[in-house]
Amino acid sequence: MRYMSSSQFGSFLRCEAAALAELRGEYERTVTDAMLIGSYVDAHFEGTLDIFKAQHPEIYTRSGELRAQYRHAETIINRVERDELFMRYMSGRKQVIMVGEIAGVPFKIKVDSLHDEAIVDLKVVKAFALIWNPEKKMKQHFVFFWGYDRQGAVYREIVRQNTGRTLPFYIDAVTKEKPQPDLQLYWLPDEDMDNALNEVVSLAPRFRMIKEGKLTPQRCGKCDYCRFTKVLTGPVNIHEEMEVYEVEQP
Numbered sequence: 001m002r003y004m005s006s007s008q009f010g011s012f013l014r015c016e017a018a019a020l021a022e023l024r025g026e027y028e029r030t031v032t033d034a035m036l037i038g039s040y041v042d043a044h045f046e047g048t049l050d051i052f053k054a055q056h057p058e059i060y061t062r063s064g065e066l067r068a069q070y071r072h073a074e075t076i077i078n079r080v081e082r083d084e085l086f087m088r089y090m091s092g093r094k095q096v097i098m099v100g101e102i103a104g105v106p107f108k109i110k111v112d113s114l115h116d117e118a119i120v121d122l123k124v125v126k127a128f129a130l131i132w133n134p135e136k137k138m139k140q141h142f143v144f145f146w147g148y149d150r151q152g153a154v155y156r157e158i159v160r161q162n163t164g165r166t167l168p169f170y171i172d173a174v175t176k177e178k179p180q181p182d183l184q185l186y187w188l189p190d191e192d193m194d195n196a197l198n199e200v201v202s203l204a205p206r207f208r209m210i211k212e213g214k215l216t217p218q219r220c221g222k223c224d225y226c227r228f229t230k231v232l233t234g235p236v237n238i239h240e241e242m243e244v245y246e247v248e249q250p
Contacts, residue, residue, distance in 0.1 A: 016217035
């Protein structure tokens with residue numbers, strides 16, 4: 001629990017109570033097929049696909065064949081390997097681990113593909129269409145919806161601390177769309193990552209104190225963990241929970 005990662009920071013941002021329970025082994029998030037498909041593709045590029053297959057027998061049918069969704073993962077892999085630019089950006093040093101500090105908090109990163117001139121991360125996503133964010137009441141690019149700008153900011157800073165160079169951050173992205181996936185290479189502007197890094201600097205010390213047991217984590221009240229551990233303490237007036245939701249415009 002010493003080091004914080006970009007994904008761990010994101011978990012605390014979504015729900016502090018759930019993130020802490022997961023770190024302590026008191027709660028395990030549900031692993032979906034969609035998540036495993038992404039992990040399948042990641043494992044291929046990491047060179048650990050055989051290990052992944054051995055650890056996840058559920059991806060096979062009783063006859064020993066890959067289930068349909070994982071055969072599509074092979075389609076995704078074959079598609080990106082046909083693209084010269086995609087593969088060029090994935091041709092850097094693989095799974096480079098670095099450590100550093102942000103706001104006095106130890107961070108650890110693992111870069112998918114590190115070049116002398118660039119940081120590259122592989123993302124397997126549902127689609128490139130904008131995603132509705134109910135909290136912000138607006139549609140967002142998947143990079144911002146899933147906090148990949150924050151990941152880029154953390155990676156850029158830790159790489160800078162280790163190499164003395166501030167490198168650009170790229171996302172080599174491919175979709176899970178059928179029958180054929182889409183693919184794109186995205187570059188994140190420094191301004192977006194600067195803003196995201198400010199958020200990390202602001203909240204990382206709090207999250208560390210929660211991990212150390214010095215602060216009580218807040219519950220979001222909406223996630224699976226909060227529903228699973230919810231304890232009723234009395235009746236609630238129906239008017240207290242009435243909310244007005246803006247209708248999403250097509």
